[in-house]
Amino acid sequence: MTIAENFEEIRRRIAEAARRAGRDPDSVRLVAVSKTKPASAIAEARDACGQLIFGENYVQELVPKVKELSSDISWHFIGSLQSNKVRQIAGMVDLIHSVDRISLAREIDRQWGEIGKVCDILVQVNIAQEATKSGTSCEELIDLVREIAQLPNLRIKGLMTMPPFFDDPEAARPYFRRLKELAGEIEGAAIPGVAMQELSMGMSGDFEAAIAEGATLVRVGSALFGSRG
Template sequence: MSTTDSPSPLSPEDVAVITGNLDEVAERARAAAEAAGRSGDEVRVLLATKTQPVEKIRVALEHGFTLIGENKVQEITGKAEALADLNPETHLIGPLQRNKVNHTLRHARCIQSVDNLALAEKINNRLDVLDETVDYFVQVNTSREDSKFGVAPEDAEALITETRKLDRMRLRGLMTIGLPGSSPDEIRPSYSDLRELSERLRESGVMAAEATELSMGMSADFELAISEGATIVRVGSSIFGARA
């Protein structure tokens, strides 16, 4: 299919599968929050839409889910026009190269993957030119895997201290990608460590008291992440099926 071709419409059966999955994930997230003694309203489901076609994303947005996340800047820009009428809250959840900052700020309301000062300064400088602001998360590599982006937990305080001086950026909280373990006991520390770090940095005043967001957990483990305090869970395959 060329880039100028219109996507094939989804069948009613396809639509029913997606909306059914959305309802199921929302209910599971609500139940996990309540089981942890929290309100179901405290957790938002972010639709991880990497490689997913626009027609599937539109079904989810029209079903009442407004928060979407893309891993790549080119996917944000490539889908923005086709989704503009539905006004989604778009987050960048993948790594951001400094030479892609300009394109990102045109469409993303939040950048969840800030993990170094040079990137944060580049973002802030561009926002000065645009006379705009953006929300951000600091990504922390709580699993300490070499293959993952994110600042080391012991270096998060220094990074946040510096990024908070950048007046065009509003820190909402912390983000992590959990360890892909085979049991809850293996995975849980990735999430509990982020929660404990957030609590410690807010108690010490390094992070503002209102920077309470924790973006963590994906399709395979979002209920576990919620039990450890997640406020945003990034769910894709459980809703849309395997990536295209």
């Protein structure tokens, strides 16, 4: 299948999953994960499919792509972000999905402040407490959100998680459900300046289960562009 056919199929599945959950299909946005893919593949997805949101995992890949491609693309940073690389992407991305510690949040706040802008972020939660994945714990989440909310150049827009890998995507649903519950708890705390409008969860193998549990952003790569290389 071509990239265009892949996009059409994934969008159809997103819309169907939303309708099955009693949701408006427009309430779920596709983040096309373009890591390791050349700028030409991104341009093809934009031109042939109208895809405008792309997610990158690595600073060293994101920066040249942003410079090469047109400014109508909305870039999301979805990978683990080192504080010493924040400066390189300041002002380049519309949303950072992976803020998991106050030291990183402070550096983002500092770098965006230097260019007079505000950065929208999601707080990443490691619900399964897997040692190989980033993310704050469920127990520490509310305190981290309160701390980040004090930073003037950041806006918390929601939460992100990556569940353990399962052969059966239904097995991931409790983790997605828990993220939705955590978002509700934060909303209930009514922390000034904090919104829980975005839930970034679900990837190529389990995005339909994530949509059933409330995902608003699904991060799909291999099902769109083919296996990474």
